[in-house]
Amino acid sequence: MAHGFKEHATWSPYENNGGTCVAIAGSDYCIVAADTRLSLGYSILTRGHSKLFKLSDTAVMASSGFQADVRTLQKNLEARQKGYYHQHGKPMSCPAMAQLLSNTLYYKRFFPYYSFNVLGGLDTEGKGCVYTYDAVGSYERTGYSTQGSGAELIMPILDNQLKSASPLLYPPRETATPLTEQEALEIVKDTFASATERQIYTGDGLEIVVINKDGIHKEYLDLKKD
């Protein structure tokens, strides 16, 4: 025997619990949305699980992927946010939270949080902002983004329908959408309905959060449960 250790399949510290997240920035609002299905393989664990997390009045995070890592990440950021607020006497701005999220993710570069995030909110000038991330913290500010199981299905629709400036332009133009809040909301609802049709991990319910100068407004709609 070469090394004398029995070979057998080992367990994995990760699993993918699915779900899709979307965020869209407008001139003075931001929409963050995610479905509410939690999955494991071909099973549905629960139909009513929220993937949205309010970090402050101007920053809401949506995350999909491995739920235990997502929850831990949320708790981590929430604790840091509270500490910042008590130390500085004001809540963290969305751009500051964006940098913190990136650093937090990279901190675990060699045992990552299996979490695919979009962060949406209002920047320091009150304009809508969206930040999109990979699992190890690489991020950019953009006008709209999706992450998670249904991202490949939804992103092309947003590219086509949001009438934003092309990200390929030089000099770069802002890619926030010129559409109104209502128009953008309709697109969000339509894209989730479409992704639900073709994707097994997306469905059950849709939670939408709209952030603007009047605060945070939450909405919920049913999605197909099959």
Next chain:
Amino acid sequence: MEHTIEAFKREESLGARHSGAAAASDGKIHIERTQYPYVTGSSVLGIKYKDGILLAADMAASYGSTKRYKSFQRLKPVGKHAVIGASGEMSDFQQISTMLDELTLRDQMWDDSNTLGPHEIHSYLNRIMYQRRNKFDPLWNNIILGGVKNGKKYLGVVSMIGVHFEDDHVATGFGQHLARPELRKQWRADMTLEEGVRLLEKCLLVLYYRDRSSINKYQIAKVTEEGVTISSPFAIETNWELEAFQNPTKNAEGSW
């Protein structure tokens, strides 16, 4: 883990159990920490009903394919407001049970007329499971925790890698596949105790017919505002004359 004297001595002398890593004869480090379960319990079911929570589990603990223990209690009260049920490695469940008893005892010793509610206990349990997963040394269990405090009902699950959620009805193991669809169809928020028990018994029966590691000996735990009660063991009437069980291989290809 290798079951030879040589491997056992090697692990022992290098303190492998502590560090989780062993230097093998070729000098390389092999992480041996990851386990597989030995003595296992099968499904646990949980539902909310009008007055509180009901949990159900059979009393079997298997050693591979042997039904080694047939009076193993897989449901345990936690403090005054909650009950926990576990599937998976039963020794890990016993350790978790001890940890939760220590938690609730310490809570009680504060003597400040405040007790940990089911949500808080579940949160603590989630962190334990996740932290062990981070160390690549999981507690090999799928756990349901249910409770009632101040009129609010709580029913949550946590897996061995820390995935957790709440719902109106939950199940572990085979229950997730066989019982959950029935629960989704029949569950209502205003079920009486009798209706809840009947629904659980229906699911337990399906599991007995179709899960080979289950036995026909169950306990049901009830949690209400008044407290926790765990029933004495009972059996459910089976019917093996059902048409589905006659000539089971009639239409199966290649069987005789």
